[in-house]
Amino acid sequence: MPDFLVIGAAKAGTSALYRYMREHPQIFMPGKEIRFFAYDDGPEARDRMARFGRDHFEVRSLAAYEALFAEADPALAWGEIAPIYLESPSAPRRIRDLAPQVRLIASLRNPVHRAFSGYVMQVRSGREGREMRDAFDPASHHVQAGFYHAQVKRYLDHFPKEQLMLVLYEDFARDNAATLARVFDFIGVDTDFAPPLHERHNVSTYPRSKLFNSLIENRLTRDVLRPALPGWARHLARRAKKGNLGRAPKIPPEIHAELLRIYRDDILRLQDLTRLDLSAWLEPPA
Template sequence: MLPDFVVIGAFKAGSTSMHHYFAQHPDVFMTKVKEPNYFSFDPTDKTHAEMSRQQLMVSSLAEYESLFEDAKDDQIKGEVSPYYLYSPIALQRMKEIVPAIKMIACLRNPVRRAYSHYLMRLRSGIETKSPKEAFSKDAFWVKASLYADALQRYQQMFSQDQLKFVLFENLIDNPQTLMSELFTFIGVDPVFRVNTEYRFNPGGMPKFPWLHHSLSALKRIPGLRRHTPPFIRNRLARIRDRNLIPAEVLAEDVQQQWLRYYQDDILRVQDILQLDLSSWLEVKEPKKHAI
């Protein structure tokens, strides 16, 4: 069994929430483990250095198909792997293995997405520099906010009715409306209402770093994610989430620096998707904290 749809990205743009929202629908089956990353598995891809061995969870087709074996015959099957948007081979493998698949990409303001990614690295101990010092055009977390080339690759490879591009801001401001739109796109009852009270995988910094690092260490144990029941993983995730507090807003001068880097790409994305992204070209404090 293979998926009918995948959420292909972007990183730090609500993919965890979308995974759980889709999973609430009785006509949708989502893999128990988020981010199997099967289509992007490529041991020769150097950008995989950004990802842990545990994140690259599935390397064989048989193993990937087994993730969907518990789905009912009448359920629409899906999975969420944000790395697909950036992978140089994911779209080619999907074209070969699941040519009729539907794909959803949730895109976030590039500056805010990059800052959220930076904070994730900071709280995990990977990053120690200030945002201004850490910003590098060669860093994956910086390049992950450049969408235009990736969107064009997908549009060239797949038909328009297979692709759905949505904005993170809409997921935050009106999740019910957006999920109804996405339910229609994948072919299930759009009237179903999801429970959006809990914010999955919020951003921020840990109140107790020792607790955050302990929970993160558990995730790095080989095979643990695959063999731990979802309710236990969810409970541990909620402990981790409650330990986070809002991070400081990115300094205005740094926002301006980053925005200058992303500006041309934002304008290209605006043309590609025919959407008004003028708000992405403004430097201002976000109203809500990141998912």
């Protein structure tokens, strides 16, 4: 079982954490987004497989999960990163039952910006076709994933608060080195190690033509047509897709204001629960 888990949130710096942490000589991580602890073989898992495909949960058995660490040096700190663990209702209980001593790290991002970044990602992946003005109703996954109070409380209901470290994405973005030193200290590895922080990871992009993007990113193309293409054709398709991507747009002030209205009470409840200063998240759009 792992010594630590980075449990989320999605679009809150977990890709950068993974890339930086795996460089540490005292850390072993088998891969990102294994998602084992979120597989409950029930409605939650079936819903995610319906949205993202059956290979969304590649590791489903305890034996297969343990095998990921079979060759790891026991002297290292073992861990994995899966943003789904924070929003998954079943993951906290499964983690407690199988790894009760594990150290948990949650990176939390201003939910307004997280929701917009999630929308941008889903447009890019071909899973979101709605225009911005229609995509942020409170029931949408973009919005639901940012209600952190209940997500964090589930972990505090299952683990002592000393086992849960909360990282603010904004602090991480402002000072990578200081945040990583705190994380390394929390999991008990050398805090003086400095990974190459000049590299940027998972930079947000947005399709210039959403129609073209939807043609090359729909499920039929991904699962049926693309695998049947010869290698040179797949290479051209990848180049065409990359050429269609530009800089991600900024969140429009009216969408920012509406999302802030939706999240305000949850932010205040999270602030009371965690004693974090979240006042910056409550600031209106510039």
